[in-house]
Amino acid sequence: MSASSNSTLDMRSIPLIALNINVRKRLGLYLNPRNTVASDWMSVAENMGFTYLEIKNYEECQNPTRKVLEDWQSRCPGATVGKLLSILDEVDRTDVVEDLGHLFEEDCRLYLERQKDPPVQVPEVTSCEIRTSECHAITLEDDPKGCKPELFDAFICYCHSDLDFVQEMIQQLEQSEYKLKLCVFERNVLPGSCVWSITGELIEKRCKRMVVVISDQYLDSDACDFQTKFALSLSPGARSKRLIPVKYKTMTKPFPSILRFLTVCDYTRPCTQSWFWVRLAKALSLP
Incomplete structure (x- = not known):
């Protein structure tokens, strides 16, 4: 692989989440334009395993390269930086590899440095084991000495404008027979x-x-975008059912493509509202 031939990094083991937004934007500058001579984003998507219909739908996106990378990252456990570089080689875009290879390598090195402390991500989260000795005393009920971190059934990813619905969620899931414990940042x-x-x-x-x-406001939030992508990276292909999308009001913007492969808990349909909280509580109560 051209980008790593002189590098000691094994980019095949580094997940795609390591690439920051600036590198992804630059990649889009190379691949977004439709080109009759060189391969574009469509060839890359095809080599990633996307179907013809999926690729046709991506044509409506303003930045199809970014959307393809996001969806590939969320649904494919093998989506790594090294695999992306291999695909670029396969579609004869060695120019992209040569021009951006040093940026890929820099992001991979930064990613590995961040993984040294705290430790590498673990596949399961249990309620009986302390996972860190440094990020303690960060919540209201944390032990200041870090001996007993506060644990939760679910982290709530939301925008400030949706706080009223979050308040209702607290009432329905915490202050009820379900007795769930939610982490609401504010x-x-x-x-x-x-x-x-x-x-x-x-x-x-x-x-x-x-x-x-x-x-609609969620789609414009950088914090929500980070939280969602971080959670998806911990559960490739939704194997652990870690992330649960909730739609509680009508939207004017398209539903986020990165979440389309997940089952949605929909509060906007009056005929199913009576089942909404029961289904959500059951999903959050699973081991």
Whole structure:
């Protein structure tokens, strides 16, 4: 592989989430334009295993390369930086590999450095084991010495404009017979620490699942975008049913493509509202 021939990095083992948004934007500059001479994003998507109909739908996207990468990352356990580079080689886009290879390698090195402390992600989250000795005293009920971190059934990913629905969710799931424990950032998290570090700690090690409250405002939120992609990276292909999308009001914008392969809990249909909270509570109560 051209980008890593002189590198000691094994990019085949580094997940695609390692590539930051700037690198993805640059990749789109190469692949988005339809080209009769060189392969474009459609050839890349085909080699990733997307069907003809899926690829045709991506044509409506403003940045199809970005959408293809997001969906491939969320549904394919083998979506790694090394595999992406191999696909670019297979479609004869060695120019992209040569021009952006050093940026791929830089992102991979930064990703590996971040994994050293805290430890590499684990596939399961249990309620009986302390996972970290550094991100302690970050929630209201945390032990200041870090001996007993506060654990939750679910992390709630939401926008400020959707807080009223989150309040209803608290009433229906916590203050009821279900007795679930939800992590609501503005309510449970103490101020003064790095937002991104705390968010990663809570989603990966403190919460069994994550509920994503989908709305038009959610689509414009950088924080929600980060939280969703981080949770998806912990559960490729939704094997552990870790992420649960919730749609509670009518949207004017398209439903996020990165979540289309997941079963949605829909509150917008009056005929099924009576089942909504029972289904959501059951999903959050699973081991």
